Amino acid sequence: MHAPGPERDELHVEHAYDMIVVSNRLPVDYQAGPNGETQWRNSPGGLVTALEPVMRAADGAWVGWTGIADREFDPFEHDGISIIPVPLTASELEEYYEGFSNDTLWPLYHDVIAPPSFHREWWDAYVRVNRRFAEAAARAASDGAVVWVHDYQLQLVPRMLRESRPDLVIGFFNHIPFPAYGIYSQLPWRRQVIDGLLGADVIGFQRAADAGNFSRAVRRLFGYTTRGTIIDVPDSRKAGETRRVVARHFPISIDVAGFEEIARRPEVQARAREIRSSLGDPETIMLGVDRLDYTKGIRHRMKAFGELLRDGRLSVETATLVQVASPSRERVETYRQLRDEIELMVGRLNGDHSTLGHQAIAYLHHGYPREEMVALYLAADVMLVTALRDGMNLVAKEYVACRFDDDGVLLLSEFTGASDELRQAVLVNPHDIEGLKDAMVEAVRMPKRERTRRMRALRKRVRENDVANWSATFLETLTGAGIIQPGVSDPLRTALGRIAETELLLVALDFDGTLAPLVDRPEDARAPERARSAIQRLAETDDTRVAIVSGRALASLGEVASPPEGTLLSGSHGVELQLDAGEVTIDLRDSEFARLQRLAEILEDVAAGSDGAWVERKPAGLALHTRQLSSTAGTALQQAARQRVEWEVQGITVRAGKSVLEFSVRSSDKGESLTRLRQHVGASAVIYVGDDVTDEDAFAALYAEDVGVKVGQGKSIATYRVRSPEDVATLLEVLADARDSAREAVAHWS
Numbered sequence: 001m002h003a004p005g006p007e008r009d010e011l012h013v014e015h016a017y018d019m020i021v022v023s024n025r026l027p028v029d030y031q032a033g034p035n036g037e038t039q040w041r042n043s044p045g046g047l048v049t050a051l052e053p054v055m056r057a058a059d060g061a062w063v064g065w066t067g068i069a070d071r072e073f074d075p076f077e078h079d080g081i082s083i084i085p086v087p088l089t090a091s092e093l094e095e096y097y098e099g100f101s102n103d104t105l106w107p108l109y110h111d112v113i114a115p116p117s118f119h120r121e122w123w124d125a126y127v128r129v130n131r132r133f134a135e136a137a138a139r140a141a142s143d144g145a146v147v148w149v150h151d152y153q154l155q156l157v158p159r160m161l162r163e164s165r166p167d168l169v170i171g172f173f174n175h176i177p178f179p180a181y182g183i184y185s186q187l188p189w190r191r192q193v194i195d196g197l198l199g200a201d202v203i204g205f206q207r208a209a210d211a212g213n214f215s216r217a218v219r220r221l222f223g224y225t226t227r228g229t230i231i232d233v234p235d236s237r238k239a240g241e242t243r244r245v246v247a248r249h250f251p252i253s254i255d256v257a258g259f260e261e262i263a264r265r266p267e268v269q270a271r272a273r274e275i276r277s278s279l280g281d282p283e284t285i286m287l288g289v290d291r292l293d294y295t296k297g298i299r300h301r302m303k304a305f306g307e308l309l310r311d312g313r314l315s316v317e318t319a320t321l322v323q324v325a326s327p328s329r330e331r332v333e334t335y336r337q338l339r340d341e342i343e344l345m346v347g348r349l350n351g352d353h354s355t356l357g358h359q360a361i362a363y364l365h366h367g368y369p370r371e372e373m374v375a376l377y378l379a380a381d382v383m384l385v386t387a388l389r390d391g392m393n394l395v396a397k398e399y400v401a402c403r404f405d406d407d408g409v410l411l412l413s414e415f416t417g418a419s420d421e422l423r424q425a426v427l428v429n430p431h432d433i434e435g436l437k438d439a440m441v442e443a444v445r446m447p448k449r450e451r452t453r454r455m456r457a458l459r460k461r462v463r464e465n466d467v468a469n470w471s472a473t474f475l476e477t478l479t480g481a482g483i484i485q486p487g488v489s490d491p492l493r494t495a496l497g498r499i500a501e502t503e504l505l506l507v508a509l510d511f512d513g514t515l516a517p518l519v520d521r522p523e524d525a526r527a528p529e530r531a532r533s534a535i536q537r538l539a540e541t542d543d544t545r546v547a548i549v550s551g552r553a554l555a556s557l558g559e560v561a562s563p564p565e566g567t568l569l570s571g572s573h574g575v576e577l578q579l580d581a582g583e584v585t586i587d588l589r590d591s592e593f594a595r596l597q598r599l600a601e602i603l604e605d606v607a608a609g610s611d612g613a614w615v616e617r618k619p620a621g622l623a624l625h626t627r628q629l630s631s632t633a634g635t636a637l638q639q640a641a642r643q644r645v646e647w648e649v650q651g652i653t654v655r656a657g658k659s660v661l662e663f664s665v666r667s668s669d670k671g672e673s674l675t676r677l678r679q680h681v682g683a684s685a686v687i688y689v690g691d692d693v694t695d696e697d698a699f700a701a702l703y704a705e706d707v708g709v710k711v712g713q714g715k716s717i718a719t720y721r722v723r724s725p726e727d728v729a730t731l732l733e734v735l736a737d738a739r740d741s742a743r744e745a746v747a748h749w750s
């Protein structure tokens, strides 16, 4: 049966969209009401909260399930978003959604808080439904489109899409945690799931720890090489070649300005006052807002609250707990049991502690629209987020975004993704009931000054990474096609401020295209004066070391960069290093020397046939430069050189740069070089800035707390971007200023 969608417009979807989001949930759900009537309502959960503003801004389509079984809907338009529904039968709902997704993967990925069930027929349904989603996306995607797949319900879709549509750019984002290998390895289909995910070009996680767990699982199960955030995956279409897959964290967020705007509305503030007075105007309102899910730690929070009332540390006359527990996955047995347990607890606590005038717990088993949520946030003095495991927890961020009055206390579990960013919350381990009780009392009694200090810091942090920033960072990593702001963007400025506080900083910079604009004759390349004096400022202090990391031979680098004393140099992609103790000399073995000679003959021969191409000699390799040729002629010449070298010389490392093809008889890359520099210096944090494909190895060698900056367009795993060497100069000035301020602050406090 085909039912009409809301505000339905006929959509013609074949190969129509350049950007497609695929998720199990759509922004709207078709729900049966208590009397059998059906209605569209907003879907539950944070995935929809985060993706809705992204989709509204993009001219793309959203592929997903409408929340009801055995009904088919034509594509329709909802609130400015093109929706492509995927149908599920009643048995698929049971086996794919309630079964494999929410009774196998969900508990397994949330550290087996509840025991996962493993059933082969659930797995079969999971494969079948994933294929249906992949087919729907493949039908709707235009040539070379970007397809962004979401969450644990659809982990096989990336591989399925890559097989059927190799032209697509495929991203995947996991909204829930990715567990440690000891837990993940329980999954009977552990290899198939990882292989499914590795079909993507970029796999995003909420926390750095999740990405680390995933990379470890890839190594253990497949033995693929992983370097930092890069995984080399065999290319099923090109024998002997590998594809680069990026696996790293992109913490999700919310529409911060949108939430604040609602919070500032007079009618929402009036509603907040009304909520307070309907609860008898207690001194303290504590609030919990969660889907009714065993991962959220609702029982732990109620136990702690009950004991505080029992012990007289809190009283119902002064404190009330409002618990919104919105209905979720109600046909899954573990969720039914949880509801019974929680409602029993609420009944007991209210029976034991409530008075005629004061209720201990106001328990609301409903889903509320956003305005009501915001009014609740404004009414709450203390927000309780006590999840036992949670991918992110957007409620924590929403609370902070709404508190434009700089008041309110956020009590936050360390086991949420949000706790990585929201360090100024009162952080708790919800398993430690005594610790939780103490933290609740601390939150209730916290003096105004401290509340304000913490809330200001939290609001700053949440504003720095809103949902637009999250999606832009992910999509830029995926496509390299984002619009780069001129100068130094606010998020980059914040990251520079943070890294400037480190003890011993290594500032590692590529030269050509990064410090110096690209020029036709490499010997003419020079860094602008502003960059040179900022480097000078950075290099003259004991707590900062500067390194220039280049593909050029060391001798040529020294000449064009003329760096200040003490600068470390890495040439020939790390084959040559000039550290404090002097230059590392390269003694080529006889076999390497012979190969170098043969290489030189071949490349000189290839270059001789083309006007404008030339060969640069380096200690352990050669570079064929094609910058002065048209792009077609340059590519053809590079192709010819590559082929001849492959046929005629063994053991050569080939590396493509911007209009240059590098051949080396000894393999090393900028990532290895950066790691050696980090160790040599003993750096506590590193910033790396680079523009070329070869700089990606260096970005891959960065740790979560380091900063990677890509100069210009192009696919990159770096988190930040600037447009040009001029902006790199500005970046270095900002960094030098930030380093001075950090030093002054330390001097002031010591």
Ligand SMILES: O=P(O)(O)OC[C@H]1O[C@H](O[C@H]2O[C@H](CO)[C@@H](O)[C@H](O)[C@H]2O)[C@H](O)[C@@H](O)[C@@H]1O
Residues within 6 Å of the ligand: 025, 044, 045, 046, 047, 048, 050, 151, 152, 175, 176, 252, 328, 329, 390, 391, 392, 393, 394
């Ligand atoms: O679709 P449901 O089965 O009703 O569940 C609702 C959503 O729950 C999960 O949300 C997660 O995503 C949030 C945003 O990234 C994150 O903050 C939270 O920690 C996660 O649990 C689930 O991952 C979604 O797929 C569901 O739609």
Ligand SMILES: O=c1ccn([C@@H]2O[C@H](COP(=O)(O)OP(=O)(O)O)[C@@H](O)[C@H]2O)c(=O)[nH]1
Residues within 6 Å of the ligand: 044, 045, 046, 047, 049, 289, 290, 291, 324, 326, 366, 367, 368, 369, 370, 373, 392, 393, 394, 395, 396, 398
């Ligand atoms: O009655 C409710 C309860 C929750 N939410 C929203 O549901 C999302 C919950 O996201 P979170 O990341 O905290 O957890 P999830 O439910 O996705 O696990 C947030 O945007 C809440 O504002 C809502 O709109 N109404």
